[in-house]
Amino acid sequence: MKTILVVDDDEAIRTLLKEELEDEGYQVLMATNARDALKAVEQEPLDLVILDIRMPGMDGLEALPRILGLKEGLPVILNTAYTQYQESFMSWAADAYVVKSSDLTELKDKIKELTQT
Amino acid sequence: MTVALKEVTTIIMAGGKGERLFPLTRDKAKPVITFGGIYRILDFTLSNCLNSGIRRIYVLSQYGSFSLDQHLRQAWDVMHPDLGEFIYSMPPQQIMVNRWYRGTADSIYQNLNLLERERPRQVIILSGDHVYKMDYLEMMKFHLNRGADLTVAAVMVPRAEGGSFGILKVNAAGEVENFLEKPQDPPGLPDNPDFSLVSMGVYIFKAEVLVAEVIKDAKKKTSKHDFGGDIIPQMVGRKKVYAYNFQDRATGAPRYWRDIGLLDAYFKAHQDLMGQTPVFELFDPDWPVRGRPQLDPPSKYVGAGSRVTVEDSLIASGCVIEGAVVRSVLSPRVRVGAGATVSETVLWDGVEVGAGARIQQAIIEEGVRVPPGFIIGLDHKRDAQRFHVTDNGVVVVPNNAIMEE
Numbered sequence: 001m002k003t004i005l006v007v008d009d010d011e012a013i014r015t016l017l018k019e020e021l022e023d024e025g026y027q028v029l030m031a032t033n034a035r036d037a038l039k040a041v042e043q044e045p046l047d048l049v050i051l052d053i054r055m056p057g058m059d060g061l062e063a064l065p066r067i068l069g070l071k072e073g074l075p076v077i078l079n080t081a082y083t084q085y086q087e088s089f090m091s092w093a094a095d096a097y098v099v100k101s102s103d104l105t106e107l108k109d110k111i112k113e114l115t116q117t
Numbered sequence: 118m119t120v121a122l123k124e125v126t127t128i129i130m131a132g133g134k135g136e137r138l139f140p141l142t143r144d145k146a147k148p149v150i151t152f153g154g155i156y157r158i159l160d161f162t163l164s165n166c167l168n169s170g171i172r173r174i175y176v177l178s179q180y181g182s183f184s185l186d187q188h189l190r191q192a193w194d195v196m197h198p199d200l201g202e203f204i205y206s207m208p209p210q211q212i213m214v215n216r217w218y219r220g221t222a223d224s225i226y227q228n229l230n231l232l233e234r235e236r237p238r239q240v241i242i243l244s245g246d247h248v249y250k251m252d253y254l255e256m257m258k259f260h261l262n263r264g265a266d267l268t269v270a271a272v273m274v275p276r277a278e279g280g281s282f283g284i285l286k287v288n289a290a291g292e293v294e295n296f297l298e299k300p301q302d303p304p305g306l307p308d309n310p311d312f313s314l315v316s317m318g319v320y321i322f323k324a325e326v327l328v329a330e331v332i333k334d335a336k337k338k339t340s341k342h343d344f345g346g347d348i349i350p351q352m353v354g355r356k357k358v359y360a361y362n363f364q365d366r367a368t369g370a371p372r373y374w375r376d377i378g379l380l381d382a383y384f385k386a387h388q389d390l391m392g393q394t395p396v397f398e399l400f401d402p403d404w405p406v407r408g409r410p411q412l413d414p415p416s417k418y419v420g421a422g423s424r425v426t427v428e429d430s431l432i433a434s435g436c437v438i439e440g441a442v443v444r445s446v447l448s449p450r451v452r453v454g455a456g457a458t459v460s461e462t463v464l465w466d467g468v469e470v471g472a473g474a475r476i477q478q479a480i481i482e483e484g485v486r487v488p489p490g491f492i493i494g495l496d497h498k499r500d501a502q503r504f505h506v507t508d509n510g511v512v513v514v515p516n517n518a519i520m521e522e
Contacts, residue, residue: 069214
């Protein structure tokens, strides 16, 4: 079973993603902020990270290179309500950039694509 | 087509350990090794920037970064921050990732936040250990006119000598078709088949292409994260990569460029500075090279009864010469005692050569005192017991050398 880490400060989003992704057969771990996410990346065997950008403390764009520094090659999907971060060089290191939507099709497709080995 | 300089970010790679220049790099960064008496190798690239009108420069440092910072402060404190000008030294920040620079490409990856802050259109990437005089804006024009993703500066060498370099295979339009690291049979130029194009390690990238490529490279486990070895080969054939031939416009001859990567190259490049019409001219009012400002008295030649000879040499200020100096380069405050002979030798700051000593084909680091009557460079077997002797027979005397009286 593939394990996905969901990093988001919004509880509603975490709950939604957990339910939906577990239905799809993934194991889902959750972190409410970037620092906890880095700990999880270091300690847990993960297949993919779904990373929110706007979070208090360390934001997703700051966390992204650190995640990649800890686990080279670990796929990361930036998942944000905003489109403008797509312009930032810092977001380019992610494997995908998915704008949050009530329709999770795009996110699920990307997850499937990036966890296939 | 032009580019506003504020849309350009210039980055000089100056972090390498320079192990092949040991022992000169034992206690300092390679780019700040003394060169040509009063310069450090890095001064040539920085002077090129200044002479090209570039006044916003990041110097990426790592190994021996203090020696580099010190030199930037002492010799290059010439920018006006309130006009947006700067020379900043950037060792690994450990902010984005928790590691040293793994290679030249990784050093850019680790500073993506800097490029994000600047948002340049073009990025000039230079090396801190080359000796040459080049107008980077001429290259920029070439790069923009072709709408290139990457332009690599390259210099022609006879094909037979191309086997020890990174060679660019180009088509008639100057587009790079292949990059070959130390090829057995280097390809010639379409219009000049006896010559091959050697990559100079001088690059201009479209900023967004650079960012995408270094990110891609950072994720590659097999990569050594090097521009020459990884980034350029991965771009050729996929992106618009051009070679900018660094040649004399009037004659078509290759311009002077040297990579000071080896002790013998370091020594040989010094020979290029000397004579009536040197291969590499420092006396060039159109292209001044800035070194560390010196406040020494004028050099003096003192012949108290004995003959003083100085031939085909470069003598910095503050030297006192009582003996003979031939085809040599002397840094400030060097003393050559009566009856001593110094030939084909590079003496760094404050070296004292005792009376009657004989030195030939040597590089002597700062502050070394050569005892009276001491002989260096005439008996390589004996020299090798004490000092490092290069393949070409150049003796290197480090600043911690002990020589009995």
